[in-house]
Amino acid sequence: MSARAPRTVVVDDSRFMRGLITDILESGGVEVVGQASDGREALSVVADRDPDVVTMDVEMPGMDGIEAVERLMADTPTPTLMLSAYTAEGAEETFEALDAGAVDFFAKPGGEVSMGVSRMEEQLVETVRSVAKADLSTAGSERREARATAAAGSAGAAEATESEPTATAIEPNTTLVIGSSTGGPDAVERVLSALPGGADLRGIVVQHMPEAFTGRFADRLDAACELSVREAEDGMRIGRGELAVARGGHHLEVANARDGRLRLSVIDEDRGQGVRPSANVTMESVAEVVDDPVVGVVLTGMGSDGTDGVRALSRAGARVLAQDEDSCVVYGMPKRAAETGCVDTVAPLEDIAAGITGEHA
Template sequence: MRSGPRTVVVDDSRFMRGLITDILESGGVEVVAEAADGAEALSVVADVDPDVVTMDVEMPRMNGIEAVERLMREHPTPTLMLSAYTEDGAEETFAALDAGAVDFFAKPGGEVSMGVSRMEEQLVETVRSVAEADISGGRTSGAAVATATHGGTATETRPVGGVEPNTTVVIGSSTGGPDAVERVLSALPGGEDLRVLVVQHMPEAFTGRFADRLDAACELDVAEATDGARIGRGEVLVARGGEHMKVTRYRDGRLRVQLIDEDRGQNVRPSVNVTMESAAATIDDPLVGVILTGMGDDGATGVRAISEAGGRIIAQDEATSVVYGMPKRAAATGRVDTVLPLDDVAGGIVGGAS
């Protein structure tokens, strides 16, 4: 069993601290210290210099949001928020992500859609992933030259032309994705002939709030997906947590989706693969697949399907990915056409038509 990462567990409940510690240590994660609130967490982190912190949101003296803000200023450390599985918890969690937290996880013992053992495995996996996150804040922007890796051949590419009529974009992301997706969508012009599907690994209680945030941040009209929802030019659907989003129909620039409440052989729900594969099978107009930061390999099968259907594939580069898991697995398929820094992805979508 792998050792590490060195972890500090922060929660005002002694029972919850013990439960989280037991889960992590049984999964081979080393818990080096615990703290009962944000103020104590700052002192403990400064003393033990951990690889990762798990942080409760609601705590006395100093809550998790303020603690993350202080931590990122005083002792930057990758932080995973453990949030209540509620709409209120979603609001607070997004505030913590804005403050600098890397990712979040529904608290053990909450109402979750996966079994207890699977939830415990996922928590351990997420802590390990967050511990490896790059929180240096370095960003690459401007008219950077991208590298085309399709078929394993590196070539210099530059955006040319404009977006093709009736272009559909499918964006997949996980760890670090909420901020990455927002930055991509907010950079897309509202006047282009685009319709966008977003698949972000996120629990059901959070995706509606995520869609609202995206809608406020960009020129496109963004909504959480519902079963049978239709979108056209200038519209975006965000996959609902706990259900796959499948494209079932496409005609005259409008597409329709179905929500599926079953695994479909995937280890996450919603799955990027399900949406990308169904889009590739259904849409006969221009199609672009985008893989952003995230752990795991979801999307690798989907990019193959889009590429085989004649679509383009864009992957976020390692330097700007919080976790270079999903983009790396996508690139390993040999189907990625363009690798771009996060702040150039929107330009690649709009200007990459040939």
């Protein structure tokens, strides 16, 4: 018996976009049970129709998508996918919606909107189906509370390091590579904010995210943790205490590793992975060129990206960790990674940082 089609409410202030998104979803086997033109109407429709998932525009007159998500998570928690403008401004608003409890986002492309969205029909349908299955245990107030706690811990640790470096069990010259997708922005931030700034660590975050968003994501991570975080640039070198976020729409490889520093290569080609950036591409390059200790991590996300990567890392002698099912928003990427038999530790999100530093190895 086939699984029941997810029931969806489509929220957008544009009648054209509501119709277009509805057509795309219904053509992909998703049942649209209601529409709304702004956040206030969305709250009423969701309460009445009780959908499995909501697609929510970010910018709307009256009650915008951010406020609507906050209210939704407080009153009738429902997995929500944000539809956001493909701009830096849209990225900022989208991250605010994720803070409020939205599960993931789908970026509206620029130019001819209808043509752009139509080309990504399959991806939109897949994302809606994935978000419909999301676990909301870390959404809304609980997610904001976790973020506030992590920020306070990071600030306290930063004060401590002024007088004495934070103790860590991590091996010298360790390279960290993290792969994540749906639910990843929050998960990555929580892991990095728990890492000590004094660790002899450098690394890469590969988060499935459009190009207009990864720079802002890097800025958020930089503000949230003791490590220095920047968006990757071609030819950039990173050393102790530095992390790079793979640029959206591109793959990222480690070109070489010398004297504890990694030189990065940003690649603008497909590579047949289905996603860009791909954790597989980055992890395989790390396995090939880095001789120092390596820790690979696969966090929440849909799909199977990272599966080939953890195989390569394991063959090269790296330690590999994966987030457990109970703490994942979507248990896709970590599940596929664990099924390879190449994952050394499967742990709750709250224990991943300790696993990276070797405290729970």
